[in-house]
Amino acid sequence: CTHYLFIVVVAVNSTLLTINAGDYIFYTDWAWTSFTVFSISQTLMLCVGATYYLTFTGVPGTATYYGLIMTVYTWVAKGAWFALGYPYDFIVTPIWLPSAMLLDLAYWATKKNKHFLILFGGVLVGMSLPLFNMVNLITVADPLETAFKYPRPTLPPYMTPIEPQVGKFYNSPVALGAGAGAVLAVTFTALGCKLNTW
DSSP states (O other), X not given: OHHHHHHXXXXXXXXXXXXXXXXXXXXXXXXXXXXXXXXXXXXXXXXXXXXXXXXHHOOTTHHHHHHHXXXXXXXXXXXXXXXXXXXXXXXXXXXXXXXXXXXXXXHHHTTSOHHHIIIIIXXXXXXXXXXXXXXXXXXXXXXXXXXXXXXXXXXXXXGSOOOOOOOTTTTOHHHHHHHHHHHHHHHHHHHXXXXXXX
């Protein structure tokens, strides 16, 4: 019971650290650049925490449980945007569950081999997370149109909607996020395993 309580605590704190990572939509001028950067930050928090608890308990499914807690907690926290008056279809909640399930699958399919978890699981998470989040992102209302329809004069300058410019990562945010994630997530996953040996 205590082990799973720790999972909840870490997942909640991971969510706090990534809570704004779904708000690419507010960074209107550099939306796709922020998408690429935030994809890596989300991959970090998911890989390290989920891998730590997956190897800690040794039970395939723990990573998915960890991702579920992050997701539900984010739904609650993103209610703040809804409370501000933004329409529900404008709120973006990052999708972690499918990637966490792939992490569990890699661990289970290789009979709890940590090395395969690090290599295969890390690559799967790094490549899949930007893809799932882009699918998620394109289903929400147009950010520029919505931002002008629901003006918030009290927003800080970096959240003030302006005409979008072409950011340097504009052409392929998913490819860049997945490419960087596939490499970095292996390190992130290895860190999650390493935490169990300290």
